[in-house]
Structures are given as C-alpha cells and as structure tokens.
Amino acid sequence: MEVIPKVKKPDGGPYKFLVVDDSQFMRKQIERIIIQIGCEVSCEAENGKDAIEKYKANKPDVVTMDITMPEMNGVEALRQIMAIDKNAIVIMMTAVGHDTIVKQSILLGAKHFIVKPFKPTEAARTIVSVLKKLGGQDA
Amino acid sequence: MKTEYVVPFVEAAISVLKDMCMITDIKRGQLNAKNDAVVTRGVAPLIGVTGQISGRVVYDMDTRTALKLASIMNGETFSEWNEFVESTIEEFANIVTGQALTGLNNKGIKVDLTPPVLFTGQNMKIANTKMMTLIVPLELSIGRIEINVSLQENK
Numbered sequence: 001m002e003v004i005p006k007v008k009k010p011d012g013g014p015y016k017f018l019v020v021d022d023s024q025f026m027r028k029q030i031e032r033i034i035i036q037i038g039c040e041v042s043c044e045a046e047n048g049k050d051a052i053e054k055y056k057a058n059k060p061d062v063v064t065m066d067i068t069m070p071e072m073n074g075v076e077a078l079r080q081i082m083a084i085d086k087n088a089i090v091i092m093m094t095a096v097g098h099d100t101i102v103k104q105s106i107l108l109g110a111k112h113f114i115v116k117p118f119k120p121t122e123a124a125r126t127i128v129s130v131l132k133k134l135g136g137q138d139a
Numbered sequence: 140m141k142t143e144y145v146v147p148f149v150e151a152a153i154s155v156l157k158d159m160c161m162i163t164d165i166k167r168g169q170l171n172a173k174n175d176a177v178v179t180r181g182v183a184p185l186i187g188v189t190g191q192i193s194g195r196v197v198y199d200m201d202t203r204t205a206l207k208l209a210s211i212m213n214g215e216t217f218s219e220w221n222e223f224v225e226s227t228i229e230e231f232a233n234i235v236t237g238q239a240l241t242g243l244n245n246k247g248i249k250v251d252l253t254p255p256v257l258f259t260g261q262n263m264k265i266a267n268t269k270m271m272t273l274i275v276p277l278e279l280s281i282g283r284i285e286i287n288v289s290l291q292e293n294k
Contacts, residue, residue, distance in 0.1 A: 022254055023233065024226035025212070068233065070254050095237020096252065098244030115241070116234045117159040 002121045005128045006038030006139035009061065014139075015131060016042035018060035020051040020077065021093070022069040026116070030064050030093060033124045038139040048072030052080050055088075062131070065110070067094040067101065075105060082109040091130060093123070140194075142170065145273045145288045147239035148196055152277060152286055155235050160211045168276035176266035177274065177287060179258065181205070183265065184232035187253035188240065194270055194290035196239075198232045202259075204282025211281070220259075229255040 009015055017034050019041055021027050031041050043058045045051035049072040055063065063081060067074035074092065081088050090110045092102075097115030105113055112130045114123055128136070149167065156162040177197075182205040185197045200208070202220065209227040210216045217224050232255045240250045258265075265272075267289045275286045 023230040024223060025230045026226075028213075028223075068237070068252055068254055095234045096241060097237070098241045100244060100249075116237065117155055119158075 004036045004121060004124045006036075007128045007131045007136040008038060008139035010135045010137060012137075015039040015061040015136065016058075018043050018045065018051065018054055018058065018063045020045045020048070020063060020069075020074065021066040022046050023066070026066065026093075029120065030123075033120050033127065034064075036120075037124050037128050046070075048074055048077030048080075051077045052084070055081050055084065061089065062127075063088065063090045064093045064127075065090050067092065067096050067105075075101070075108065078105060078108050078110055089131070089134060091127060093118070140271045140273060140288075140290055141292075142172075142273060144192065144290045145170065145275055145286065147242050148235065148286050148288055149275045149277070151235045151238035151242070152198070152284065155231070155238060156277075156279065159234070160208065162211070162279050162281065164280050166278040168278060171274040171276075173272045173274065176264040177272055179263045179265060180283075180285065181259065181261060182228060183258040183263065183287075184229050185256045185258060185265075186232050186236040188236070188250055188290060189253065190250035190293070191248050192243070192250050192290050192292055194267070194288070196232075196236055196290075197265060197285075197287040198235065199285040199287050200282060204279075204284065207281035208284075225257050225259075229257050 043054045045054045047069040065074040092105050092110045092113045095116040102113045181201040183199045209224040236252050270289045272289045277284045
C-alpha cells in the first residue's frame with residue numbers, strides 16, 4: 001500500500017484550502033486528497049468570481065484552481081488573487097495542460113500545475129512537495 | 140471536416156478510460172460520417188471547442204453505461220441518476236477533451252474548450268446543419284461510448 005505523506009504549517013497547524021472547480025465530482029476528489037495529506041478544506045468555489053470572493057472572506061492558506069469554468073476562468077482568478085496577495089499559494093489543477101497555459105500560470109504566480117487526470121497519490125505527493133518547499137513540515 | 144480531427148479525441152478517451160478508470164478492454168469501431176442530425180443514446184456530455192479549430196465534441200452513451208462509468212470513477216456504485224453522476228460524466232468529457240486539446244496546442248494548433256454541458260433524454264437530436272459529424276464508437280465492458288466530433292478549421 002502506498003504511503004501518503006502528510007504536511008503541516010510551520011506553526012504546526014493544518015493548511016486550510018480553498019478548492020476551486022466547477023465540477024462537484026472533481027471538488028470531492030481533491031478534497032479527499034487534501035484530507036489524506038493532513039490538511040483541511042475551508043471553503044469551495046464553482047467559478048473564478050466565487051473563488052475571489054471566498055479568498056477574500058476566508059483567507060485560505062492554499063488554493064487549488066481549475067481553469068475552464070463559467071463566469072470567470074481560473075487564469076483570471078489566479079491573476080486577481082495574486083493581486084490581492086502576492087504570497088498566495090495557488091496550485092492549478094486542470095484538464096488543459098498545454099505549454100502556453102502552464103507558462104502563463106507560472107508567470108502569474110501559480111506555484112505548480114497538475115494536469116487531469118491525475119493519480120490521487122501522485123497529486124498528494126506533489127501538493128505536499130510544493131508546501132514543504134514553501135516551509136511546510138512533515139506531519 | 141478533416142477525419143484526422145477525430146483522432147486526438149479517440150486517443151484521449153482511450154487513454155483516460157485506461158489510466159483513470161482501469162478499463163483496458165476497449166474495441167474501437169469503424170468511423171462513421173453523418174451530414175444530418177445524430178440521435179443520441181440518452182446521456183450526451185457536450186464540450187465546445189474554440190480557436191483555430193472550432194465546433195463541438197459529444198461523448199454519447201446510454202444511461203446504464205453512464206451509471207457504470209460514474210461508479211468506476213468514484214469507486215462506489217450508483218444505481219440511480221443524480222446530480223453527482225451528472226457532474227462525474229461532465230468531468231469525464233472535460234478531462235478527455237482537455238487531453239485532446241493539450242496535444243493539439245502542443246503541436247501549434249491554438250484551441251480551447253468550453254465548460255461541459257450535459258444533455259440527457261431519449262431520442263434527442265444533435266444537429267449541425269453546416270458541419271459534418273464524425274463518429275467513432277468505443278465498445279467497452281461497461282457499454283458503448285460514441286465519440287461524436289463536429290469541427291471546422293477557422294481561417
């Protein structure tokens with residue numbers, strides 16, 4: 001059985017996530033991963049516009065962001081979140097993974113880019129790795 | 140419409156079915172071309188394609204197949220249709236199309252996809268009066284999925 005690593009904040013508390021995806025199915029998949037790595041889901045959003053409102057209201061530690069969504073896409077939401085908080089930790093999780101959009105997202109400030117479909121254990125390891133590089137500790 | 144446009148979607152569907160759903164016994168049927176309306180099989184997630192190539196892709200299946208697919212994707216059994224099954228099927232279509240378009244973009248063809256829309260119901264017709272539709276059926280252990288592609292090049 002694969003061991004899923006866990007991660008906690010430098011102060012010892014759990015990372016709180018905002019999960020952004022227009023798919024209820026995908027939000028559930030991502031939430032399972034977040035819980036498996038020892039973190040918490042503080043809020044969800046179904047589109048970029050809602051993501052910005054939830055970010056402002058809840059100030060999550062980490063955001064997972066889909067790209068193709070109604071009302072406002074994830075790249076624009078990323079741009080606006082980074083304008084609110086230049087230290088925001090946003091991890092793109094999307095079906096659209098071509099070079100141009102990956103580069104654009106990273107240049108806008110996304111910390112990583114995970115392409116769907118992903119194996120949950122691999123996505124978990126990637127998220128933990130990203131957070132540990134940013135100061136997270138083994139939990 | 141070029142017949143080669145259907146290839147990335149078929150390949151992506153096979154890849155996602157194998158990698159995400161562990162469905163490996165997949166038989167690809169013969170390509171069929173239609174100029175008139177297509178009658179869907181009951182569950183038809185549709186994704187729009189925009190950019191250098193535009194149109195739409197439908198992953199057409201019957202309700203029983205859709206329930207089985209949703210069950211596999213979620214690791215639990217769904218025997219009745221509900222909102223969560225709908226979301227799962229929409230996301231299947233999104234992931235397959237995303238993978239297909241990623242390949243096209245990486246070859247220099249700039250294309251994007253729209254959020255999925257799901258049509259359900261018996262004897263629905265999807266008509267593209269100005270574009271040909273190419274259909275490739277995939278026979279799986281859980282049923283049949285028809286990849287239904289209608290795209291044109293934009294100059």
